[in-house]
Structure formats: structure tokens, C-alpha cells
Amino acid sequence: MNKTTWDVIVVGSGPAGSAAAKVCAKAGLETILLEKKKLPRDKVCSGMLLGYWARKLVQQEFGDIPADVLVEPYKGMGFHAGRGHSIKMQVPIPVGWRKDIDYWMSSKASEAGALLRDTARVTALRPHAGGYEVDVKGENKETEHLYGRFVIGADGAYSTIRKCLWPDFRVRYRPVARECYKAELSIEKDYFHWFYPAGTATPRYDINYKGGFFLLEGNLRPIRDTIRETLQNYGLPSGVKPLWRDACVNPHLWDDLINGSFVPAKDNVLLVGDTAGMLFPTTHEGIGSALKSGIMAAESVIEALQGNGKAEGPYLKKIEEIKTVLAELQIMTKKLPDAAKKGPDALLESMVELFDKTIRE
Numbered sequence: 452m453n454k455t456t457w458d459v460i461v462v463g464s465g466p467a468g469s470a471a472a473k474v475c476a477k478a479g480l481e482t483i484l485l486e487k488k489k490l491p492r493d494k495v496c497s498g499m500l501l502g503y504w505a506r507k508l509v510q511q512e513f514g515d516i517p518a519d520v521l522v523e524p525y526k527g528m529g530f531h532a533g534r535g536h537s538i539k540m541q542v543p544i545p546v547g548w549r550k551d552i553d554y555w556m557s558s559k560a561s562e563a564g565a566l567l568r569d570t571a572r573v574t575a576l577r578p579h580a581g582g583y584e585v586d587v588k589g590e591n592k593e594t595e596h597l598y599g600r601f602v603i604g605a606d607g608a609y610s611t612i613r614k615c616l617w618p619d620f621r622v623r624y625r626p627v628a629r630e631c632y633k634a635e636l637s638i639e640k641d642y643f644h645w646f647y648p649a650g651t652a653t654p655r656y657d658i659n660y661k662g663g664f665f666l667l668e669g670n671l672r673p674i675r676d677t678i679r680e681t682l683q684n685y686g687l688p689s690g691v692k693p694l695w696r697d698a699c700v701n702p703h704l705w706d707d708l709i710n711g712s713f714v715p716a717k718d719n720v721l722l723v724g725d726t727a728g729m730l731f732p733t734t735h736e737g738i739g740s741a742l743k744s745g746i747m748a749a750e751s752v753i754e755a756l757q758g759n760g761k762a763e764g765p766y767l768k769k770i771e772e773i774k775t776v777l778a779e780l781q782i783m784t785k786k787l788p789d790a791a792k793k794g795p796d797a798l799l800e801s802m803v804e805l806f807d808k809t810i811r812e
Contacts (some may be wrong), residue, residue, distance in 0.1 A: 467724030468605030474749035491554035504739030704728020
């Protein structure tokens with residue numbers, strides 16, 4: 452008979468969920484890590500381990516990243532505004548495909564003792580006998596009922612856990628499309644390039660080489676003509692079509708998180724990473740804050756068990772550190788329109804300052 456009762460149920464096997472599951476399992480808690488998709492699964496993301504939190508916490512919790520999980524690192528970032536205005540930021544950035552990075556992390560959680568189950572889609576959450584009942588649909592579409600004392604929601608932008616806790620809460624989303632090409636451009640391949648075609652913070656898009664492909668990412672549809680012109684200027688032959696297209700959304704929750712109108716915890720259900728709105732404003736770096744919040748959630752569960760209390764209290768205290776950084780980046784983001792009014796070069800200097808802040812965190 453399959454086990455149905457757990458100390459901790461973690462929903463979502465990205466960096467936040469894998470970190471939470473690994474810490475809980477290492478502490479001796481019976482932990483299950485659920486992933487709705489078949490592993491390894493991809494995610495529309497730069498795959499950059501951009502900030503200090505990301506690099507430090509990966510090393511701390513998971514160890515050295517195997518060479519086959521990463522691709523060639525970037526030497527830095529290039530920022531381009533309007534026509535003929537560019538600036539570089541020199542900083543080594545490890546990078547990989549999210550399907551490889553995330554699968555490596557979730558496998559590490561499994562090695563630590565967490566049960567990893569993919570193709571397990573959570574459809575409902577409800578209180579049950581001092582804990583929680585979680586409905587899970589597998590490949591056979593039948594519903595299984597799991598029971599846990601604690602639940603950690605790491606199931607991304609469209610989080611089922613968040614919707615079950617706050618069904619009336621409305622989340623704003625920003626669309627992100629991705630196109631992958633097999634072609635040569637006359638652009639520095641060892642830099643990640645941001646483009647601000649109107650000389651303002653938005654609209655924007657990025658071009659980056661990864662593993663022999665070049666990727667085009669952003670809210671592409673409104674500025675398709677501008678992007679086409681840029682690609683032609685960098686030598687993309689006419690008629691070349693992408694090998695594939697995919698897309699995702701980024702939840703715009705940081706305002707609500709900072710001002711307290713959204714609280715990412717309720718009793719013994721804790722939300723982490725993108726689910727909790729911990730994506731950094733403007734830079735949209737999320738791996739570092741995901742790892743940090745996942746670890747904080749696991750530590751809060753352990754503290755709750757030791758003190759025979761609820762995990763909500765310690766978790767909300769711990770994430771004040773993350774909220775402080777979000778608030779600082781939000782202030783910097785709100786200054787970007789004024790910088791843009793001074794011209795493209797002023798905008799780019801402000802962008803470099805903002806990304807530098809992100810990297811130092």
C-alpha cells in the first residue's frame with residue numbers, strides 16, 4: 452500500500468521546493484516532494500545563478516553543480532537602449548537550462564530522503580484532523596488523498612496551494628515568451644544582452660546564447676517589428692524560424708507582499724519562491740529568493756515541531772529579510788522612469804546599478 456501520511460508535503464520541485472524538501476528530509480521528517488509535470492521538466496527562465504543568494508545557497512545546500520548541469524558561463528551582461536547606446540557589466544554568471552538545474556536539485560532532495568513523485572498534480576488542499584488533506588491526480592487521472600502536518604507551496608505562478616488558501620485574491624501576471632533559434636548572430640555570445648528599444652525600462656527583451664542556441668525572451672508580441680530589425684542588424688538570415696516557442700507568466704506579487712496585503716503563510720501552510728511573490732522587481736531574478744525562502748520554510752517547520760506551535764509565525768519573521776531586499780529593489784525600480792527622461796545612457800546606468808544590487812544579494 453502506498454504511504455499516504457507525511458510530516459511535510461512539498462508541492463513543486465523547482466529550487467524552492469527542492470531546497471525545502473531536502474532540509475526537511477535531512478532533519479528526519481517524512482517528506483514527499485510532488486511535481487505536476489514529468490521530470491526533467493523545462494521552465495522559461497534565463498537559468499542564470501545571478502545573485503549571491505543563489506550561488507551561496509546552491510553550494511551550501513546542494514554542493515558543487517556538476518559540469519553537465521551547466522553550459523558555458525557568461526562573462527557579464529550587455530545593456531542596450533534606443534539606437535547606439537550600450538554599456539557592459541563585467542561579472543561571471545553560471546548558467547544552465549532550468550530542466551537540468553532543477554532536476555539535479557530535486558534529485559538531491561530525493562537522495563536526502565524525500566520521496567520525489569512527478570506527474571502528480573495537486574488539485575485541492577483542505578484542513579483535516581489537525582493537518583491537511585491534499586488531492587493529487589496522477590497519470591491515470593485518479594485522485595489520491597495525501598495527508599500532511601505541514602504543506603509547503605512551491606508550485607509557481609498559478610499556484611493551486613495559493614488559490615486554495617486565498618480563492619478571492621487576484622494576482623497580476625506579466626507574460627514572458629521564449630523563442631529558440633539555431634543560428635549565428637554577430638553578438639557577443641558570452642554576454643547576456645538586455646534591450647530597451649524605446650529608451651525606457653519597458654518594453655524590453657533579451658537575447659542570449661545557451662548551449663549552442665540563441666534565445667529570444669520577453670513580452671515579444673508588442674515589439675515584434677523592433678525585435679526583427681535588431682535580429683537582422685545582428686545578421687539573422689531572413690526566413691529563419693525558431694526551433695520552438697514556449698511561454699510562461701511572472702506573478703507580480705511583490706507590491707502586495709511588501710505592503711502586507713498578501714501574507715504568504717497561514718497556520719502550517721507556507722508559500723515560497725514565485726508562489727509567494729518573491730521574484731525580484733525588474734531583474735526578475737528568482738532562483739536566489741526561491742532557495743532562501745524554501746530553506747526558511749523548512750527551518751520554520753522544524754521550529755514549529757520543536758516548540759509544538761505553528762510554522763506561520765517563525766516563517767513570517769524570517770522572510771522579513773527577503774521583503775527588505777524586495778522593497779529596496781522596488782524603490783530603485785520606481786526611479787527608472789526619471790532616469791529614462793534624462794536619456795538612454797542614464798537609463799542604462801540605473802539598470803546596471805539595479806542589477807548590481809540584485810547580484811550582491
